[in-house]
Structure formats: C-alpha cells, structure tokens
C-alpha cells in the first residue's frame with residue numbers, strides 16, 4: 001500500500017477527550033473516529049487490526065471444536081421475557097419498537113437467541129455437545145462509556161455457547177474454552193490471567209475472567225508471580241484429551257480481582273510471589289447449567305438415552321474483540337506511539353522513502369516495495385511529499401513492527417536502514433540483507 005493513496009487521518013495534537021494512552025493513540029494514529037458517545041467508526045488501519053484480532057480468535061475457536069454462526073444484532077423482546085431477563089437487564093439494554101409496535105432490542109449478549117436456535121434444531125442426546133460461536137456487534141447502554149473502544153456502547157464481541165447432556169460434559173466444554181482463551185490471548189501478544197469471577201447477570205456456578213495487567217485497568221488484581229511468568233504457547237494443548245489437569249494447574253495458583261480477593265490467603269504467599277496490579281477484563285467464561293434451558297426459563301429439552309427429556313447444561317464465553325485493540329495498545333506502546341505485536345499489526349513493514357523524487361531513493365524504495373509484496377509481506381510505503389521528520393514520527397506513531405528507512409545518500413550505495421520498532425535497534429544493510437531479515 002502506498003501511503004499517498006491511503007486513508008490515514010493522523011492527528012498531531014493530543015485529543016483532549018482521551019484520558020488514557022490507548023484512546024489517545026487510537027485517535028492520533030487514525031484508527032477510529034467517534035460518532036456518538038461510545039460509538040465508533042473503524043478507519044482503515046484500525047479496521048485491519050480489528051480484523052486480525054478476529055481472525056486469531058476465530059482460529060482458536062475453530063481449533064477448540066466450536067462452529068461459527070452469525071446471529072442478528074436485533075432481537076425480539078419475547079425471548080428475553082421467556083428467560084426472565086427482559087426486566088432484569090435494566091437500562092443497559094437498548095429497547096425499541098418497529099412500525100408494527102413489536103418490541104425489539106439491540107442484543108447485549110445472545111444466550112436467549114442461541115437457546116432458541118438450539119431448541120428448534122436439536123432433539124436428541126446423540127447430537128450433543130453443540131458448540132457454537134459468533135463474532136457480532138453488541139450494544140450496552142453503559143452509564144459511563146469511556147476510554148474509547150475499551151468501554152464502548154456498541155462493541156464487537158466473540159460470544160460462544162455450549163450445550164451438553166450433563167455437568168461432566170459441560171465441564172469439558174468449559175475446559176476447552178479455557179484453554180482456547182489462554183492460547184488466543186497469548187497469540188495476541190498479551191499476558192491474560194484467568195481469575196475466579198462473579199457470574200453477575202449471566203448467573204451460574206463456575207466462572208473465570210481473563211484479565212491482562214495494565215496500569216489503566218479498571219479493577220485491582222492480585223496474582224501469583226508464576227502465573228504471570230507462564231507461557232501457554234510453550235505447552236501442548238490437546239482438545240481431544242483431558243484438559244482438566246491443565247485447567248487445574250492454571251487455577252490452583254492465587255489469582256483474584258477485587259471482588260473475589262482474599263487478603264489472608266494472598267498474604268500467606270511468599271513476598272516474591274505476590275503481584276499486585278491493575279487489570280483489564282478481556283474475556284469471561286461461564287458455566288451456568290440449566291439457567292436458560294430449565295423449566296423456569298426457556299424450558300428446553302432433548303431426549304435422553306433412556307428416552308426421558310433432559311435439560312441441556314449450558315455455558316457461555318465472551319471475548320471483547322474491539323476492547324482488545326485498546327488493551328493491546330495499553331500493554332504495548334511507548335512515548336512515540338503504538339508498538340503492534342506482529343500477529344495483529346495492520347501492516348508488517350513501514351517502508352519510508354525519505355526523499356521522493358530522488359532517483360536513487362525512488363529506485364531502491366521501489367525495488368524493496370516490489371520484493372516485499374511479491375513475498376506476501378504487508379508493507380505500507382510512505383511515499384508522501386513530506387519532511388523526513390514527519391515520516392519518522394508517523395511511522396513510530398502507527399507502530400508497525402519494522403521500518404525500512406531509505407535515504408538518498410545510502411540509496412546511492414544501495415543501502416537502507418532497518419529499524420525494529422519495539423527496540424529501536426537499527427542496522428544499515430543492503431537490499432538483499434534487508435529482505436533476508438524480513439522474509
């Protein structure tokens with residue numbers, strides 16, 4: 001992509017409304033634009049990151065055996081009256097009527113709707129488990145939308161749902177998702193720690209929040225240092241095997257948010273093992289049994305192996321896909337701007353032609369651009385008629401993992417500088433060496 005033809009509306013000044021660094025950087029780097037309180041448009045660079053995150057989320061959901069569907073954003077009120085949540089949910093739910101005076105709502109979550117799909121389509125214990133997910137916009141009329149996409153009103157969520165015949169099956173589905181979440185967040189370059197959590201309005205017995213550590217997090221968290229150091233990507237995860245030992249090993253060490261914190265238990269840990277920090281909730285998983293399928297709610301049954309009706313045991317599992325864009329920036333930035341992890345970066349390489357119009361610089365930049373593209377590497381070439389200083393600053397701001405700086409003097413000798421955004425490390429190299437490091 002040539003920056004001269006791209007749509008990248010960066011800001012020089014810090015936007016006054018942004019209180020935290022990720023919100024500031026998302027506005028300055030031209031990732032999003034606010035349209036109303038807590039409602040955003042995603043501009044090209046931001047949209048690419050959002051898409052990359054969704055792709056990784058999707059790959060891990062698929063690997064865990066869940067199947068992708070797509071439910072609508074708009075839901076009929078009747079379903080929520082059946083479950084009893086229409087009244088309970090309160091003002092966070094956006095409600096409206098259509099021209100026929102039918103009551104509708106913009107979905108804040110989808111337990112009722114997926115249960116409705118299940119009851120229409122699944123009749124026998126033989127069909128279980130049923131494991132479904134979708135990635136869809138949600139609306140919650142938050143009292144205080146803030147911190148940009150971190151607490152929006154309209155936001156993108158991955159929500160998954162499991163239906164099992166019994167509690168043991170439901171636990172297996174829960175464990176699959178637990179492992180998938182660990183892997184997903186690690187692949188996004190994040191350290192997310194599962195913490196025992198309250199179930200809140202979703203209800204149920206067993207629940208974990210996945211929380212990343214960041215200074216601007218909204219909750220206080222207390223964690224065993226070994227959990228912070230542990231790397232799931234170095235471990236084998238077999239979704240067909242028994243995942244209980246893996247889950248037990250992650251949940252046996254101390255990790256709690258404010259609400260579940262037990263100061264005495266935490267104080268009993270050796271001092272060097274106690275990590276106190278602030279955290280951002282990026283995912284949340286629930287096992288809630290028959291809360292929605294049971295006789296007092298939507299009364300869903302399948303035929304059991306003995307011919308008797310059974311209410312399926314359910315779980316639900318959310319990831320804040322759009323919140324993650326902000327959360328990743330909170331976890332990975334410096335004074336100059338964003339530092340994207342390779343896995344979600346909107347492009348991999350920023351190729352800066354520091355002097356467009358100079359024949360040697362144009363030639364070398366052109367050759368590098370063509371070679372990188374031919375190899376399938378995503379490259380954004382800054383070919384704008386701007387000062388070098390502006391290009392350096394913009395490249396640091398948008399935070400692509402690699403920068404190639406092509407200046408007229410070096411280009412004459414066939415050389416350019418390769419800079420790693422994360423470390424600031426630079427090397428002057430010839431074309432072949434640059435390509436060798438990047439491909």
Ligand code: ATP
Nearest residue numbers: 149150151152155157281282283284318319320323
């Ligand atoms: P929070 O405690 O931050 O309000 P929640 O517990 O209400 O979140 P869940 O119902 O558990 O949220 O939803 C699943 C996930 O959706 C959350 O873990 C979070 O990542 C994301 N999420 C929830 N509310 C928002 C929001 N207003 N803006 C962006 N993402 C959100």
Ligand code: MG
Nearest residue numbers: 092140142200
């Ligand atoms: Mg909430």
Ligand code: MG
Nearest residue numbers: 200209281284
């Ligand atoms: Mg919460």
Ligand code: MG
Nearest residue numbers: 209281283284
């Ligand atoms: Mg939650």
